[in-house]
Amino acid sequence: MTGFFAYLKKELWEQLMTMKAVIICILFFLLGIISPIGAKYAPEVISRLTKDSITIQMADPTYLDAFAQFFKNLSQLGVIIFVIVFGNVLSQELTKGSLIIPMSKGLSMKAVIHAKFIALVFYWTAALAVSFLSCAIYTRILFSEINLEGVAILLLGSWIFGVFLISLIIFSNILCRGGYISLLLIAGCVGVLFLLNLLPDVRDYLPLKLVGVDVASALINQDYSFSKSGAVTCMLIVAFLLISHICAADKRKFCN
Amino acid sequence: MKEILAVKNLSKAFKKKKVIDNLSFCVYRNSVFGFVGRNGAGKTTTMKMILDFLQPDTGSILFDGEDIAKTKHNAGRIGYLPDVPEFYDFYTPMQYMMFCGEISNIRRRECKEKAEELLKLVGLEKDKDRKIRGFSRGMKQRLGVAQALLSDPELIICDEPTSALDPIGRREILDLLKKAKERTAVIFSTHILSDVQRICDYIGIIENGKIVRYGTTQELTRISGDVKVRISCEEEEDRNRLLEEAKKTELCRDVQVENNDVIIQVENEKKVKDLFKWIGEKGCNVNSIRKEEKTLEDIYMEVIK
């Protein structure tokens, strides 16, 4: 693992300097404040639009709606943004050839993989923290009532789902060794997950379950469990990293 | 002189296409080895095998007496400048050098001093705190040389280091490589034969994956074969007489006129003396008589034909 720390430092620094990390944080901040705003004003807008024809009875929105909206946005928009921005972190370097000089100095491909994974997890955590904080603060402002009980575990679920996607990014980048095919591979894998999600028997075991709970009832009744899907997801993360690790053992494949 | 690198019977094929074919040569410590050959001859491929970036099909490469396939710790001992060096745009040259130093496990303070010295040496002193993003190819090439020398390697491999440089820059980099041989051995590939002649101690000409000529620069340019003597006469009359006479003697194997000079070709070095005598006897008005040195280009053309 020669050069791991040097490369990790470079990687963290690179995402900052190329603005990717900054862009992610800004977008996630917006995503955080949009959710409570949407929850608060959407019913009003809808009822105003449909005023003449039908009257719909709707309960006043609460902080629960804001959180539900937040987790929904996070699992759809947030994840897509993250994958688009960071989906080719490694393949980009492989196609460009910027790893050749460091590798001639002894940098190992394993060190590269580990550093990329850790840097991405770091930025995912930061993005999640930013967006949740902005969401919580806005929710507090718009709805005077707010209760954070039980939210932590939902956040953890989203976090693990993100880490799962990061390991998938690394895995596909290593496997496709550059080019946009790796993005297609990621899309393909997610597509397979959605297909599997149609089967009721396996649904509980899928990573999608981590971001697919009914937030409002989860927060009130605590009637959900992440144990099965969480365990499966963790196993998948380990498997993806392990395969990437094995592929990376022969550095010759990556320096031509 | 002791050899630092010995390449023995190397072969490599890409999908049945034989690219390197039973190639052997060696590089001595503190010397410059010039690697010439046409596009696609296999120079870059050979270099990548020396760096262990490619696995040879057969043959072995000994670095400092040990097979590189079996030793894992050569990284800091061989410096590499790729043909198109790619850096990280957001770094400055100084930061990039520090990054390289950290990978090579050089202590920070030492690395900083060394980097400053090298950046000055390659002429990037003024740009050392500018982002690499705006650099021209030549500037990147210079940074590439600096980076290759950072860890005090025993061998540096430069793939066409002068290809993107302006005339002055080219001279500077060549002088730099020449200077570098005080501390390290150098392999460099190029298409510019005058560069090779200027700085190389040893030359290998590669064609279709085989070394077709190998030796010191003197050896190669001295090699056997015909010698040309250039005689310049001002008077056309004298010139024509010399031409006619030359055609008659057995001494001359070939004769031609170029501008105001008559060029007579004799069989070998020993015949040159006789030719000089023969010219003297003819009593023409001669401005100068000069034995023509063979340039590397002549040799190259002969070999490649």
Ligand SMILES: Nc1ncnc2c1ncn2[C@@H]1O[C@H](COP(=O)(O)OP(=O)(O)OP(=O)(O)O)[C@@H](O)[C@H]1O
């Ligand atoms: N990865 C590869 N796969 C298939 N063929 C390759 C590969 N790398 C090189 N070759 C082939 O090997 C031959 C030698 O290539 P190489 O790059 O070593 O030439 P070179 O002497 O460096 O040429 P140049 O002077 O243009 O740099 C070429 O015919 C090239 O097509």
Ligand SMILES: [Mg+2]
């Ligand atoms: Mg080449």
